[in-house]
Amino acid sequence: LGVNLDLTPEQVGQCVDEVGIGFLFAVKLHPAMKHAIGPRRQMRVRTIFNILGPLTNPAGAQRQLMGVFAADLTDLLAHVLKALGTKSAMVVNGYGGLDELTVTGPNRVSYLKEDGTVESYELDPSELGFKGASISELKGDDAPTNAKILRGVLSGELDGAKRDVVLLNAGAAIMAAGKVDTMADGIAMAKPAKAFNTGKINARTKPRFMLIL
Numbered sequence: 001l002g003v004n005l006d007l008t009p010e011q012v013g014q015c016v017d018e019v020g021i022g023f024l025f026a027v028k029l030h031p032a033m034k035h036a037i038g039p040r041r042q043m044r045v046r047t048i049f050n051i052l053g054p055l056t057n058p059a060g061a062q063r064q065l066m067g068v069f070a071a072d073l074t075d076l077l078a079h080v081l082k083a084l085g086t087k088s089a090m091v092v093n094g095y096g097g098l099d100e101l102t103v104t105g106p107n108r109v110s111y112l113k114e115d116g117t118v119e120s121y122e123l124d125p126s127e128l129g130f131k132g133a134s135i136s137e138l139k140g141d142d143a144p145t146n147a148k149i150l151r152g153v154l155s156g157e158l159d160g161a162k163r164d165v166v167l168l169n170a171g172a173a174i175m176a177a178g179k180v181d182t183m184a185d186g187i188a189m190a191k192p193a194k195a196f197n198t199g200k201i202n203a204r205t206k207p208r209f210m211l212i213l
Helices: 009-019 031-043 049-055 071-083 143-155 161-176 183-190 200-210
Strands: 063-067 088-093 107-112 118-123
Touching: 031 049, 049 071, 063 071, 063 161, 071 088, 071 107, 071 118, 088 161, 107 161, 143 161, 161 183
Parallel strands: 063 088
Antiparallel strands: 088 107, 107 118
16 A cells, blocks of 8 residues: 555654544554564464553543454443543444454444443444445455555445445444444445545545655
């Protein structure tokens, strides 16, 4: 994609200011967690380190969408985020153990609201107008293939399950950010798609990202 991920905090701030998007590379910007990467890979099993990263986010995010690998963790982690001072968060587990929302089946959601309450429920993507899909329809491949898929989604040239998953998760993030009151409204805000359907994301972001390559 031609995007440099090895940025200083100042450069990430520049991305956020100019484009509205910033990527925080944990190994570079989260010194405590980078020491856990080696042992975590060697163990090859899920451990507390799989969830410690988001919980100890050095950016101090007050609103966030967080994915976890087990449905029985969403409510617990929503309450942990509340205890850490998070204003609003959506903790999700996708059907089949995915750590993101998916259109392949029902999702588990625990929503930390601004009033401090946590609401946990099952989210059926079909109720939001999405067509069901198999996991094979979401799978990518090597880096060039995945980059092509992403470009296709953002340009509006690629339709189907992959685009639906992007919209579903974007809608959840918009809701967690406090911009809308319902998931349906979040998805509707993501759809216009002036970004998704006309390719304006590419036109807007690429020149600015190139400035810091």
